[in-house]
Amino acid sequence: MTFTEFRPLDEKHLTEYIKATPALSGKVGNSFDDLKIKEVGDGNLNFVYIVVSPAGSLVIKQALPYVRCIGESWPMTKERAYFEALALREHGRLCPENVPEVYHFDRTMSLIGMRYLEPPHIILRKGLIAGIEYPLLAEHISSYMAKTLYHTSLLYRTTTEHKRDVAEFCGNVELCRLTEQVVFSDPYKASQYNRWTSPYLDRDAEAVREDNILKLEVAELKSKFCERAQALVHGDLHTGSVMVTHESTQVIDPEFAFYGPMGFDIGAFIGNLILAFYAQDGHADQGNDRKTYKEWILRTIKETWNLFYKKFTALWDEHKDGSGEAYLPGIYNNPELRQLVQKKFMQDLFHDTLGFGAAKMIRRLVGVAHVEDFESITDSSKRAKCERQALDLAKMLLKERRKFQSIDEVLSSILQQQ
Amino acid sequence: MTFTEFRPLDEKHLTEYIKATPALSGKVGNSFDDLKIKEVGDGNLNFVYIVVSPAGSLVIKQALPYVRCIGESWPMTKERAYFEALALREHGRLCPENVPEVYHFDRTMSLIGMRYLEPPHIILRKGLIAGIEYPLLAEHISSYMAKTLYHTSLLYRTTTEHKRDVAEFCGNVELCRLTEQVVFSDPYKASQYNRWTSPYLDRDAEAVREDNILKLEVAELKSKFCERAQALVHGDLHTGSVMVTHESTQVIDPEFAFYGPMGFDIGAFIGNLILAFYAQDGHADQGNDRKTYKEWILRTIKETWNLFYKKFTALWDEHKDGSGEAYLPGIYNNPELRQLVQKKFMQDLFHDTLGFGAAKMIRRLVGVAHVEDFESITDSSKRAKCERQALDLAKMLLKERRKFQSIDEVLSSILQQQ
Ligand SMILES: Nc1ncnc2c1ncn2[C@@H]1O[C@H](COP(=O)(O)OP(=O)(O)O)[C@@H](O)[C@H]1O
Ligand SMILES: Nc1ncnc2c1ncn2[C@@H]1O[C@H](COP(=O)(O)OP(=O)(O)O)[C@@H](O)[C@H]1O
Ligand SMILES: [Mg+2]
Ligand SMILES: [Mg+2]
Ligand SMILES: [Mg+2]
Ligand SMILES: [Mg+2]
Ligand SMILES: [Mg+2]
Numbered sequence: 001m002t003f004t005e006f007r008p009l010d011e012k013h014l015t016e017y018i019k020a021t022p023a024l025s026g027k028v029g030n031s032f033d034d035l036k037i038k039e040v041g042d043g044n045l046n047f048v049y050i051v052v053s054p055a056g057s058l059v060i061k062q063a064l065p066y067v068r069c070i071g072e073s074w075p076m077t078k079e080r081a082y083f084e085a086l087a088l089r090e091h092g093r094l095c096p097e098n099v100p101e102v103y104h105f106d107r108t109m110s111l112i113g114m115r116y117l118e119p120p121h122i123i124l125r126k127g128l129i130a131g132i133e134y135p136l137l138a139e140h141i142s143s144y145m146a147k148t149l150y151h152t153s154l155l156y157r158t159t160t161e162h163k164r165d166v167a168e169f170c171g172n173v174e175l176c177r178l179t180e181q182v183v184f185s186d187p188y189k190a191s192q193y194n195r196w197t198s199p200y201l202d203r204d205a206e207a208v209r210e211d212n213i214l215k216l217e218v219a220e221l222k223s224k225f226c227e228r229a230q231a232l233v234h235g236d237l238h239t240g241s242v243m244v245t246h247e248s249t250q251v252i253d254p255e256f257a258f259y260g261p262m263g264f265d266i267g268a269f270i271g272n273l274i275l276a277f278y279a280q281d282g283h284a285d286q287g288n289d290r291k292t293y294k295e296w297i298l299r300t301i302k303e304t305w306n307l308f309y310k311k312f313t314a315l316w317d318e319h320k321d322g323s324g325e326a327y328l329p330g331i332y333n334n335p336e337l338r339q340l341v342q343k344k345f346m347q348d349l350f351h352d353t354l355g356f357g358a359a360k361m362i363r364r365l366v367g368v369a370h371v372e373d374f375e376s377i378t379d380s381s382k383r384a385k386c387e388r389q390a391l392d393l394a395k396m397l398l399k400e401r402r403k404f405q406s407i408d409e410v411l412s413s414i415l416q417q418q
Numbered sequence: 419m420t421f422t423e424f425r426p427l428d429e430k431h432l433t434e435y436i437k438a439t440p441a442l443s444g445k446v447g448n449s450f451d452d453l454k455i456k457e458v459g460d461g462n463l464n465f466v467y468i469v470v471s472p473a474g475s476l477v478i479k480q481a482l483p484y485v486r487c488i489g490e491s492w493p494m495t496k497e498r499a500y501f502e503a504l505a506l507r508e509h510g511r512l513c514p515e516n517v518p519e520v521y522h523f524d525r526t527m528s529l530i531g532m533r534y535l536e537p538p539h540i541i542l543r544k545g546l547i548a549g550i551e552y553p554l555l556a557e558h559i560s561s562y563m564a565k566t567l568y569h570t571s572l573l574y575r576t577t578t579e580h581k582r583d584v585a586e587f588c589g590n591v592e593l594c595r596l597t598e599q600v601v602f603s604d605p606y607k608a609s610q611y612n613r614w615t616s617p618y619l620d621r622d623a624e625a626v627r628e629d630n631i632l633k634l635e636v637a638e639l640k641s642k643f644c645e646r647a648q649a650l651v652h653g654d655l656h657t658g659s660v661m662v663t664h665e666s667t668q669v670i671d672p673e674f675a676f677y678g679p680m681g682f683d684i685g686a687f688i689g690n691l692i693l694a695f696y697a698q699d700g701h702a703d704q705g706n707d708r709k710t711y712k713e714w715i716l717r718t719i720k721e722t723w724n725l726f727y728k729k730f731t732a733l734w735d736e737h738k739d740g741s742g743e744a745y746l747p748g749i750y751n752n753p754e755l756r757q758l759v760q761k762k763f764m765q766d767l768f769h770d771t772l773g774f775g776a777a778k779m780i781r782r783l784v785g786v787a788h789v790e791d792f793e794s795i796t797d798s799s800k801r802a803k804c805e806r807q808a809l810d811l812a813k814m815l816l817k818e819r820r821k822f823q824s825i826d827e828v829l830s831s832i833l834q835q836q
Contacts, residue, residue, distance in 0.1 A: 154641070154644055154645070159591060159594060159595050159598060159644060160591055160595065162644070163588040163589075163591040163594070164588070164591075166584070166585075166588055167584075167585040167586075167588035167589070168585075170581040170582070170584055170585035170588075171581075171585070173577060173578050173581040173582075176577060176581070177577050177578065180577060180743065185746055185748075185749060188749045189746065189748035189749045190748070191748075212752075212754065212755045212758060215749055215750065215755060215759075216755070216758055216759055216762060219744070219745060219750070219759060220762075222744070223572070223648075223744060226572055226577060226580070226743075226744070227572070227646050227647050227648050228645050228646050228647075229645050229646075229647065230641075230645050325598065325644075326637070326640070326641060326644070327637060328603055328607065330603075330607040330608070330609075331603060331606045331607045331633055332633065332637075334630075336630065337630045337633060337634070340630060340634055341633075341634055341637055344634060344638075
């Protein structure tokens with residue numbers, strides 16, 4: 001059997017495919033009798049197979065030409081796998097500690113072979129729901145974001161490199177359009193796909209659709225998303241795109257990658273931690289009131305931003321005489337000015353982060369795709385109470401983001417509201 | 419003779435070329451005995467030939483693989499002709515009244531055949547130096563800018579169209595880099611190419627290189643220039659890229675075209691009018707004190723912005739239910755909100771315009787390429803006095819641009835300083 005044309009794989013054909021592909025068959029020790037294959041895709045879009053043999057393991061991810069959770073009625077280019085592979089490789093090169101290795105990519109088959117993130121790795125969102133602390137999470141994710149965002153921006157690259165890569169990732173337009181729709185548009189209008197915890201949040205969802213100031217602000221963020229090619233962003237960096245153990249943090253699933261605003265990634269991650277925070281009251285029980293855990297989440301939010309700030313500016317300082325074309329050494333190499341420039345850059349980025357983070361929160365509360373953090377709260381009145389708090393905070397953040405000077409002030413707002 | 423490989427043309431080969439090219443030979447009535455050919459390129463980069471026969475006329479513009487005014491020591495891709503032709507055609511489609519028709523483009527030869535803008539058309543800058551009023555200039559140029567910028571932005575286009583065109587124009591990277599260097603970098607550092615009216619402006623040029631706040635602000639503008647794909651901009655819209663008569667306004671030379679911030683074009687034009695204003699005192703003589711003319715220039719600046727504002731928002735209103743993806747009708751179609759959104763958009767654009775306009779002024783006073791408005795003032799102490807006023811205004815505008823609410827306030831600042 002050859003695979004010269006696209007076809008959706010099943011477990012039988014998957015074995016054939018691995019046999020025929022040296023880069024993959026080597027990973028399972030070239031023995032195919034004891035292969036265990038399991039489809040585990042719990043995501044919204046694609047099929048993911050875990051392949052394990054006594055000699056080794058790997059993961060196969062395949063994109064089909066539609067949105068998995070909706071079906072063939074919502075077509076979506078399978079070329080997204082190409083951009084996912086490109087981003088995995090680029091981010092993996094920049095931050096190998098936190099990105100699974102790509103063993104193989106097949107554009108015809110829209111298929112990626114990559115490292116299996118073996119147990120006890122679990123999806124971070126599930127760990128957050130279970131109330132598990134990850135002491136190294138902020139340290140790791142801040143490194144990942146600082147390294148990937150810094151090195152793909154004009155702080156590090158030349159205009160020539162930048163425009164070449166921007167042009168390439170313009171090809172991932174269908175995925176960008178999907179984000180535009182579900183993050184920046186649908187929540188702010190009547191849409192058949194929107195959902196919320198009804199009837200409790202009916203008025204809240206309506207209020208979002210009628211809030212002129214909110215719509216004004218979300219338009220500014222959308223225009224940054226569509227127009228500002230600041231760095232190669234992951235594009236979908238929520239807590240369901242991160243797998244963790246106590247020692248390891250791995251970022252998967254960058255199929256939405258493109259050159260966009262850095263704050264979109266940082267905001268996605270922080271916004272989803274804030275969602276996890278607000279969901280905790282719904283998971284509290286007699287054995288665990290989740291109070292300590294909520295404090296850990298807030299601490300992790302704070303450390304994520306502060307460590308990102310530190311690492312990003314450290315990279316900037318380190319490469320200040322490098323070939324990055326944004327701030328040429330001949331102009332900006334005086335310490336006072338560099339500090340001034342960095343402070344302004346980081347403050348703008350902070351405000352973008354809060355804005356995009358808030359927009360990502362809102363869309364998970366009144367848009368098409370919700371998060372398990374809340375969905376797993378079975379008592380819907382309890383769930384609605386948690387969700388409303390999250391929504392109120394997000395709306396305030398989106399509108400008032402420019403007033404915040406530090407992440408501490410954001411945490412204070414959250415605590416005051418409790 | 420065939421032209422299957424690139425070769426720089428001279429007058430003899432030009433005739434051969436026209437003979438061999440039906441789209442061109444038709445324009446001169448297929449008679450080649452009385453062809454008059456004249457090289458008139460007074461620009462910095464390319465060769466321009468006017469071809470006239472009793473039966474008709476045309477212009478041939480050819481790009482050579484270097485910067486004309488410097489020579490082969492400054493290489494520059496001849497592919498710029500491809501982007502110029504692309505932009506001429508796109509802008510011509512959107513605003514045929516103000517863009518010369520393209521008859522022919524030859525990518526191999528980096529050669530454009532276009533309409534000859536016959537006398538009395540002259541370069542606007544020369545008209546401004548001569549003190550000639552053009553009563554329709556603001557009306558025409560505001561139409562050109564409103565039409566070309568609106569229709570190539572996400573206000574009018576879909577994301578799919580936008581990203582396709584952004585990717586294409588990423589190819590014009592060498593010209594973008596040239597702008598980055600000469601507009602946003604060289605004036606703010608010691609550079610072998612920088613010039614100014616010495617010794618008068620020695621301290622002023624040094625002050626530009628030592629002004630931290632100015633460098634902070636110019637960095638923000640540069641980042642917008644490099645990262646923000648807002649619309650297809652002309653990229654070099656100074657008064658030397660506009661040919662005029664009393665009735666006609668024609669925009670030529672968009673070889674720097676790319677998807678960038680709209681304010682870069684509007685600022686280029688307005689900034690160059692402000693330069694023309696400050697140069698007037700150097701052209702005053704006993705016969706003409708240029709007072710009335712200075713008032714006309716200020717009026718033209720004011721009308722250019724105000725008419726642009728009116729026409730741009732009128733296009734926006736007209737197409738509010740169209741397929742533009744920035745502000746979806748389902749979200750933004752309530753009159754109060756649309757007004758709010760437009761006001762914010764136009765205010766941001768105004769501040770960009772002032773910032774880019776100021777940066778374009780500064781680079782013409784202390785950078786590599788100066789403008790004839792000042793260069794033609796032979797008395798260098800008089801010239802320096804005019805230039806210093808322009809420089810002071812530009813520095814203030816660049817730093818304080820966000821404080822200005824209207825173009826009237828800008829004109830007041832200019833008048834106060836006089
Ligand atoms: N490299 C991997 N190792 C282990 N599990 C993985 C790996 N990649 C994906 N998975 C599992 O498959 C699920 C879906 O993968 P994901 O890349 O997020 O797909 P989708 O694009 O459909 O969201 C993840 O939530 C995770 O449980
Ligand atoms: N279509 C035209 N009709 C008449 N003259 C033209 C035309 N195009 C260019 N010119 C003349 O040639 C000069 C240089 O053309 P331009 O396109 O500005 O070249 P460059 O890119 O070298 O600046 C212009 O200043 C103008 O005098
Ligand atoms: Mg996923
Ligand atoms: Mg995915
Ligand atoms: Mg020119
Ligand atoms: Mg030119
Ligand atoms: Mg801003």
